[in-house]
Amino acid sequence: MLNAELAVVIGCGVLALISGLVITRSLLSLESGDEKMRAIAAAIQEGANAFLNRQYSMIAIVGVCILLPLTLLLGVWVGAGFLIGAVLSGAAGYAGMNVSVRANVRTAQAARKGLASALKVAFRAGSVTGLLVVSFGILGLSLYYVFLQSIHLSERETAEALVALGFGASLISIFARLGGGIFTKGADVGADLVGKIEAGIPEDDPRNPAVIADNVGDNVGDCAGMAADLFETYVVTIVGAMLLIGIYFKHDNGFFNTMSTLPLLISGVCVLASVVGIFFVRLGKSNNVMNALNKGFGATLVISAALIAGVFYRIGFDTVIVGQDVSFTGLNLFLCSMTGLIVTYFIMRITEYYTMTHYRPVKSIAESSKTGHGTNIIQGLAISMEATALPVIVICAGILISHQNAGLIGIAIAATTMLALAGIIVALDAYGPITDNAGGIAEMSHLPSEVRVITDALDAVGNTTKAVTKGYAIGSAGFAALVLFAAFVEDINFYFPTLGTLNFSLSDPFVIIGLFIGGAIPYLFASMSMMSVGRAAHDVVLEVRKQFREIKGIMDGTGKPDYARAVDILTKASIKEMIIPSLLPVVVPIAMYLIINFAYNQKAALTTLGAMLLGLVITGLFVGLSMTSGGGAWDNAKKFIEEGNLGGKGSDAHKAAVTGDTVGDPYKDTAGPAVNPMIKIANIVALLLLAVIAKLSAH
Numbered sequence: 001m002l003n004a005e006l007a008v009v010i011g012c013g014v015l016a017l018i019s020g021l022v023i024t025r026s027l028l029s030l031e032s033g034d035e036k037m038r039a040i041a042a043a044i045q046e047g048a049n050a051f052l053n054r055q056y057s058m059i060a061i062v063g064v065c066i067l068l069p070l071t072l073l074l075g076v077w078v079g080a081g082f083l084i085g086a087v088l089s090g091a092a093g094y095a096g097m098n099v100s101v102r103a104n105v106r107t108a109q110a111a112r113k114g115l116a117s118a119l120k121v122a123f124r125a126g127s128v129t130g131l132l133v134v135s136f137g138i139l140g141l142s143l144y145y146v147f148l149q150s151i152h153l154s155e156r157e158t159a160e161a162l163v164a165l166g167f168g169a170s171l172i173s174i175f176a177r178l179g180g181g182i183f184t185k186g187a188d189v190g191a192d193l194v195g196k197i198e199a200g201i202p203e204d205d206p207r208n209p210a211v212i213a214d215n216v217g218d219n220v221g222d223c224a225g226m227a228a229d230l231f232e233t234y235v236v237t238i239v240g241a242m243l244l245i246g247i248y249f250k251h252d253n254g255f256f257n258t259m260s261t262l263p264l265l266i267s268g269v270c271v272l273a274s275v276v277g278i279f280f281v282r283l284g285k286s287n288n289v290m291n292a293l294n295k296g297f298g299a300t301l302v303i304s305a306a307l308i309a310g311v312f313y314r315i316g317f318d319t320v321i322v323g324q325d326v327s328f329t330g331l332n333l334f335l336c337s338m339t340g341l342i343v344t345y346f347i348m349r350i351t352e353y354y355t356m357t358h359y360r361p362v363k364s365i366a367e368s369s370k371t372g373h374g375t376n377i378i379q380g381l382a383i384s385m386e387a388t389a390l391p392v393i394v395i396c397a398g399i400l401i402s403h404q405n406a407g408l409i410g411i412a413i414a415a416t417t418m419l420a421l422a423g424i425i426v427a428l429d430a431y432g433p434i435t436d437n438a439g440g441i442a443e444m445s446h447l448p449s450e451v452r453v454i455t456d457a458l459d460a461v462g463n464t465t466k467a468v469t470k471g472y473a474i475g476s477a478g479f480a481a482l483v484l485f486a487a488f489v490e491d492i493n494f495y496f497p498t499l500g501t502l503n504f505s506l507s508d509p510f511v512i513i514g515l516f517i518g519g520a521i522p523y524l525f526a527s528m529s530m531m532s533v534g535r536a537a538h539d540v541v542l543e544v545r546k547q548f549r550e551i552k553g554i555m556d557g558t559g560k561p562d563y564a565r566a567v568d569i570l571t572k573a574s575i576k577e578m579i580i581p582s583l584l585p586v587v588v589p590i591a592m593y594l595i596i597n598f599a600y601n602q603k604a605a606l607t608t609l610g611a612m613l614l615g616l617v618i619t620g621l622f623v624g625l626s627m628t629s630g631g632g633a634w635d636n637a638k639k640f641i642e643e644g645n646l647g648g649k650g651s652d653a654h655k656a657a658v659t660g661d662t663v664g665d666p667y668k669d670t671a672g673p674a675v676n677p678m679i680k681i682a683n684i685v686a687l688l689l690l691a692v693i694a695k696l697s698a699h
Contacts, residue, residue, distance in 0.1 A: 005261045006142055009268035013139035016271045016423065019278075020131035023124050024099055030121065032102075033109040036445040040212075041105035044437060047216035047567040048101050051183060051574075052224060056090055058575050059175045062583075066171065073692050074160055077153065081144065081161040085168025085235065088140045092231040093176050093224035096129030096430060100223045104215075104437030108447065111438065111454040116283040118454055119292060122434045123427065127278045129227050130427035134271045137234045137422075141165065142264050145242075155250070156494070159243050160691050166236040167684045173225075173232035174585070174677040178529060179578035180225030181670030183570050184217025185533045188665050190540025190566075196658050199548065199555070200650075204443035207554050209547040209561035210540050213570050215440045218433035221669055222466060229677055230426045233473050233480070236680045237419040238263045240483040241412035243687075247490045248323040248409060255321050259409075262311075263416040266337060269307035273300045274423025289461040290356070293428055297348070300424040301341055308337045308417065328406040336402045336410040340417030340479075343398035344472060347391050348425075351471035354387040355464045355632035357640040361387070365637035366646055369656035376660040380637070384630020384667070388622050391471060395478045395621075408486045415479035418472075429469035432462030460639045467632030467668060473676045474624035481617040484683035488613065491687060492606055495694035499603050504611055510596070510604045514611025517592065521612075521682070522620040522675050525584055526627065529671035532577035539569050581674075585682040588612075590689060602693075609686055616682055624675035631668020634660040 032038055063086050071079030103125030111118035144165060148158045191210035195201050204211055241263040249259045277300030283292045312334040315321075319330045354361045361383045368379035402410035439455035441447075492502060504511050543566055553559030589609060597605035638657040640646075646653045 012268035016135035081164035082168040085165035089172035093228035096227040097224035107438035126431035127427035129430035173228040176228035180221035182574035184221030186536025187213035189537035204440040212563035222433035270420030273303035340414035387629035470628035514608040515615035518612035518615025526671040533666035627672025631664035634664025
């Protein structure tokens with residue numbers, strides 16, 4: 001039966017979907033430039049579609065190999081949940097990318113009219129991706145939940161089906177994020193090493209054979225991959241909160257219906273806030289692009305707080321909510337929600353500080369470039385490590401305040417509220433690759449220099465918004481993983497009551513082993529991802545050098561590079577390279593359990609598995625934050641010099657900054673962001689593994 005809360009949630013999801021479609025129709029009616037601009041945009045679109053089609057074909061094979069045993073072991077509704085999550089995750093990325101590759105040329109055309117016009121087109125296009133991500137997420141989850149309730153599945157069966165939905169979303173997202181990241185950074189690094197450093201030609205110069213591949217990569221990595229990633233984070237956080245609430249609130253409790261739908265309701269009203277907040281993005285008299293974007297984010301934050309206050313007013317701020325071993329008031333939960341909003345605000349501002357050109361961190365990297373490549377790398381690494389401290393302090397404060405108010409349920413509500421802002425934050429991220437592509441199209445189609453000045457100004461801010469979004473996603477993963485770990489411990493008590501409560505004491509060698517192995521996984525994963533980018537870039541470098549040698553007239557403009565060849569090389573390389581790292585968080589938890597269980601016993605195996613999840617979250621948080629913020633700082637240090645500072649383009653400082661950016665590229669756009677879905681996959685695999693073990697033991 002559809003209650004009022006779920007009806008509101010579904011209504012908000014439908015509104016976001018309709019808004020996204022209306023904005024898309026409006027964008028597609030805009031001018032798309034001259035024939036040359038349209039030809040370049042078509043080549044980017046064709047390359048992006050070709051890559052995604054081949055990538056999703058490979059992912060589908062892996063997905064089917066997981067879907068079949070999952071359905072056989074845990075039932076048809078678990079299999080259906082996995083399929084729904086996977087399809088919606090892929091659809092979110094695909095749909096967002098298709099809007100972006102049509103909006104890039106329209107942004108370049110709008111830049112001819114001025115900064116305000118270009119900003120409006122780029123951000124509205126990015127907002128389509130944001131609205132599709134949250135609408136697919138909220139509708140997929142709520143409708144499947146309503147269906148599961150209507151067929152009267154038990155609480156445990158419903159929970160397993162929803163966890164499987166999260167697993168499907170996570171699995172697709174890590175492949176999409178990693179495969180797209182390898183493609184985009186292989187192209188970017190390869191194009192820069194030969195084009196900028198060896199040949200001395202500008203970025204996005206049409207003479208560079210890898211330039212189209214670089215623009216394709218922006219879409220498949222920073223748009224499609226990012227959309228799948230944030231969709232997964234959004235869904236898994238809501239599922240984790242619902243799972244934990246289901247443990248503490250049973251059907252015989254008067255608050256079951258209120259609490260079980262609360263994460264969905266908070267997410268729903270914040271979707272509504274995002275729809276409204278999008279229209280607050282306007283360029284002021286100062287022509288400050290970041291301020292314009294911050295208006296939209298600030299408006300969404302304030303409207304979300306007001307709507308969430310309305311939700312808890314309806315519940316009753318003074319109402320005492322009693323569950324199994326927990327008790328708190330509506331006011332306590334409201335304060336947890338506000339904590340989630342405040343943590344989001346501070347993480348975004350801190351990331352902005354570490355990645356914007358007018359603050360100390362980026363300027364210090366630019367200054368270090370004056371003395372060479374080595375000092376640039378040293379300073380960039382130092383900044384990347386420094387950038388982890390403040391976000392972690394904010395996350396710790398958020399966890400502590402939430403726990404003080406409502407225990408683990410409070411942490412779950414704070415995490416849900418953080419991710420409930422995904423609509424506006426994905427819009428900020430998707431704006432980045434659109435402006436990057438717009439700059440490339442302006443350069444390749446030889447538009448007036450003032451157009452490129454406008455697209456560069458938009459792109460510099462886009463680098464910051466992309467870094468901010470990644471910091472937000474990884475920070476929220478800390479909250480979400482803690483919720484999933486709590487659910488893991490409670491599930492052990494449910495499935496294996498004879499084992500007793502597990503004690504994760506540091507005097508237990510199995511805890512230490514689990515912490516060490518879990519702590520090593522993000523480093524191994526990041527290493528494999530970075531090496532994959534290196535191998536892909538190596539192939540591109542060889543191809544670009546070969547074309548410069550063999551195709552006559554490239555440098556004087558009389559010969560045309562073979563752009564399709566570079567796209568094809570990267571497509572093959574990234575699809576091959578993404579498989580093993582993506583399966584790492586799936587295979588390691590299962591292998592660890594089987595090995596320890598075989599050598600010792602089940603209690604030791606489950607203790608090791610739980611400790612592994614803790615170790616993975618802790619080091620994953622630091623690795624992800626360090627790489628995303630550090631990479632963004634390296635990139636904008638290069639842009640700071642290109643603006644005419646410290647000698648400008650072509651100077652020794654600029655060459656050193658290009659090297660730093662080359663190192664930072666796979667940091668911020670491949671390895672760092674992919675750590676986020678990796679953390680969640682390992683946790684969800686552990687949850688499903690418990691259900692599988694219990695089912696097999698029963699037989």
